[in-house]
Amino acid sequence: xxxxxTLRVALRALTRNKMRSFLTTLGVVIGVSAVIAMVAIxxxxxxxxxxxxxxMGSNMLIxxxxxxxxxxxxxxxxxxxxxxxxxxxxxxxxxPTVRAAAAQLRTNGQVMSEDQNWxxxxxxxxxxxxxxxxxxxxxxxxxxxxxxxTGTKVVVIGQTVxxxxxxxxxxxxxxxxxxxxxxxVVVAVLNKKGQSQWGQDYDDIVIVPVTTYQQKIKGALKNxxxxxxxxxxxxxxxxxxAESQIRALLRDRHRLPLGADDDFSIRNLSEVxxxxxxxxxTLTTLLAAIAAVSLLxxxxxxxxxxxxxxxxxxxxxxxRMAVGAKPADIRLQFLxxxxxxxxxxxxxxxxxxxFGAWWLATSFGWQVLYRPDVIAIAVCFxxxxxxxxxxxxxxxxxxxxxxxxxxxx
Amino acid sequence: xxxxxxxxxKDVAKVYRMGDVEVHALRGVSLTVEQGExxxxxxxxxxxxxxxxxxxxxxxxPTGGVYLLEGEAVSTLSTERLAEVRNRTIGFVxxxxxxxxxxxxxxxxxxxxxxAGAGSAERRRRAAASLDRVGLGSRSDHxxxxxxxxxxxxxxxxxxxxxxxxxxxxxxxxxxxxxRTSVEVMQLFQELGRSGITVVLVTHEPDIxxxxxxxxxxxxxxxLSDERQExxxxxxxxxxxxDEEDQP
Numbered sequence: 001x002x003x004x005x006t007l008r009v010a011l012r013a014l015t016r017n018k019m020r021s022f023l024t025t026l027g028v029v030i031g032v033s034a035v036i037a038m039v040a041i042x043x044x045x046x047x048x049x050x051x052x053x054x055x056m057g058s059n060m061l062i063x064x065x066x067x068x069x070x071x072x073x074x075x076x077x078x079x080x081x082x083x084x085x086x087x088x089x090x091x092x093x094x095x096p097t098v099r100a101a102a103a104q105l106r107t108n109g110q111v112m113s114e115d116q117n118w119x120x121x122x123x124x125x126x127x128x129x130x131x132x133x134x135x136x137x138x139x140x141x142x143x144x145x146x147x148x149x150t151g152t153k154v155v156v157i158g159q160t161v162x163x164x165x166x167x168x169x170x171x172x173x174x175x176x177x178x179x180x181x182x183x184x185v186v187v188a189v190l191n192k193k194g195q196s197q198w199g200q201d202y203d204d205i206v207i208v209p210v211t212t213y214q215q216k217i218k219g220a221l222k223n224x225x226x227x228x229x230x231x232x233x234x235x236x237x238x239x240x241x242a243e244s245q246i247r248a249l250l251r252d253r254h255r256l257p258l259g260a261d262d263d264f265s266i267r268n269l270s271e272v273x274x275x276x277x278x279x280x281x282t283l284t285t286l287l288a289a290i291a292a293v294s295l296l297x298x299x300x301x302x303x304x305x306x307x308x309x310x311x312x313x314x315x316x317x318x319x320r321m322a323v324g325a326k327p328a329d330i331r332l333q334f335l336x337x338x339x340x341x342x343x344x345x346x347x348x349x350x351x352x353x354x355f356g357a358w359w360l361a362t363s364f365g366w367q368v369l370y371r372p373d374v375i376a377i378a379v380c381f382x383x384x385x386x387x388x389x390x391x392x393x394x395x396x397x398x399x400x401x402x403x404x405x406x407x408x409x
Numbered sequence: 410x411x412x413x414x415x416x417x418x419k420d421v422a423k424v425y426r427m428g429d430v431e432v433h434a435l436r437g438v439s440l441t442v443e444q445g446e447x448x449x450x451x452x453x454x455x456x457x458x459x460x461x462x463x464x465x466x467x468x469x470x471p472t473g474g475v476y477l478l479e480g481e482a483v484s485t486l487s488t489e490r491l492a493e494v495r496n497r498t499i500g501f502v503x504x505x506x507x508x509x510x511x512x513x514x515x516x517x518x519x520x521x522x523x524x525a526g527a528g529s530a531e532r533r534r535r536a537a538a539s540l541d542r543v544g545l546g547s548r549s550d551h552x553x554x555x556x557x558x559x560x561x562x563x564x565x566x567x568x569x570x571x572x573x574x575x576x577x578x579x580x581x582x583x584x585x586x587x588x589r590t591s592v593e594v595m596q597l598f599q600e601l602g603r604s605g606i607t608v609v610l611v612t613h614e615p616d617i618x619x620x621x622x623x624x625x626x627x628x629x630x631x632x633l634s635d636e637r638q639e640x641x642x643x644x645x646x647x648x649x650x651x652d653e654e655d656q657p
């Protein structure tokens with residue numbers, strides 16, 4: 001018998017008992033739809049976390065200078081500048097896993113346009129900063145290394161600042177802005193980055209060349225960086241290596257003896273990100289495991305019904321053998337029946353799972369992400385369930401003795 | 410040289426083992442059936458006639474002796490080969506018809522062809538021809554539960570005939586039929602015999618064995634008697650009141 005004929009015989013047998021076939025597939029339907037929906041929701045949550053961290057910058061490390069200790073009061077991180085401009089240059093040039101590094105000098109202050117004013121964060125940095133944060137201009141062009149070298153009075157502003165000072169939809173590029181009463185020319189407005197996870201508005205910022213910052217906004221120590229360093233590693237994989245290399249480099253440069261505390265600290269943001277992702281991944285795995293268990297239960301249901309079916313159709317099996325069916329034909333027929341039940345259940349389950357995830361997403365405002373590979377695996381897995389749990393009943397059917405089978409009441 | 414006999418038993422024995430007890434179903438049976446013979450095998454239950462039938466039909470293997478079918482020693486063939494030989498050479502008719510329910514007469518008749526590997530058009534054509542041969546050509550789309558017992562048995566005979574076998578094995582084919590329908594079935598078997606098909610029939614009814622050209626009596630696993638006879642010609646009596654089988 002060819003495979004197509006076997007399939008048709010199997011389908012005929014299944015459609016003879018529609019209700020029973022439907023109920024049998026239900027276990028697999030629920031299992032597969034649960035897998036699909038859970039993974040879609042889990043991946044949606046993961047994508048959301050990833051998007052949040054991508055907004056902060058990719059593969060980012062922050063180096064913060066050490067603590068000051070005055071009269072027993074520990075000043076906290078950053079209270080004493082221990083990082084020098086030479087340290088920054090060393091990080092930039094001596095560590096191959098570092099893609100870019102920039103100093104960040106921050107203060108708060110009042111900025112003014114012709115008729116508006118706004119209190120915001122003022123950041124002095126170099127052009128690498130935009131690269132590290134993967135932050136492109138929406139309008140105009142960013143300031144350059146040349147601007148940093150000459151201390152040009154140019155400013156790049158965030159979307160929020162642009163809206164507050166120049167109004168929505170206006171083009172502030174080329175206009176004047178006063179930061180702490182010093183006139184600057186707006187050269188670019190940055191793309192909107194939105195809020196951080198903790199509600200901080202990334203777009204509420206004005207960014208000026210670091211040298212201009214030191215000269216015009218906040219006077220500075222000559223050799224020390226009065227702020228932190230932002231570093232991006234060459235890739236997500238090299239982030240931790242970059243972290244340890246920076247630590248070793250700085251300890252060496254600061255001549256810290258073995259066993260002494262660091263006089264700086266390094267924060268690895270990708271670690272925070274991966275911890276968050278790990279959380280959602282664990283959740284997804286857990287849900288998928290529960291769903292897989294229900295698939296297993298569905299498979300046992302198929303096996304149960306197939307065993308009942310073999311017993312019920314003992315005479316039919318005997319007759320088929322008498323008229324020339326080989327044991328392999330019988331085995332294949334029942335295997336294909338089990339497989340058809342499981343695959344049908346799997347396909348219905350995919351439909352239901354996709355719909356269910358969509359419905360949950362729209363009613364709870366969650367994000368969902370459908371993964372074709374998960375859908376394909378779920379269908380294949382349900383097929384596997386059919387084969388595994390159909391094997392024993394099919395084998396049992398093929399081993400029947402035709403004489404006994406034909407006399408079976 | 411003449412062709413070998415269709416069925417040849419040489420001292421065939423069958424011993425079943427039920428726990429510690431050995432049951433001798435056949436204690437050395439030797440017989441020869443030629444092509445076109447209409448043989449009835451008779452005997453009480455336990456006489457070994459069913460075992461004999463199962464061995465002839467390749468559903469069972471002898472534990473001793475040799476069985477030659479068309480000159481070939483079939484008792485040593487693999488299960489797969491036996492299924493093929495069964496499919497090609499032998500047609501079965503059972504007491505309880507054994508039709509697939511919720512399946513049309515045509516599809517029931519097609520079943521052996523499915524395992525012979527025939528294409529669907531060929532299956533349909535040959536099954537329809539086979540149903541015509543038993544006089545049910547007009548009922549090919551009926552399901553077994555829409556048919557009388559006689560019609561169901563004729564569908565079963567059409568199914569046995571569809572592969573154009575050498576032998577039809579009928580195990581108590583009239584056991585579930587009334588006398589009138591039984592005669593109809595016997596008439597059909599006599600027709601098949603005339604067209605060269607060998608019919609081997611197991612029955613315990615002397616009335617039925619009259620229609621055969623040869624009667625083999627079995628007792629305790631042995632052949633008691635083996636006689637050729639002039640068969641009674643099966644004539645279906647005209648339809649009488651109260652006999653609702655096969656009413657046109």
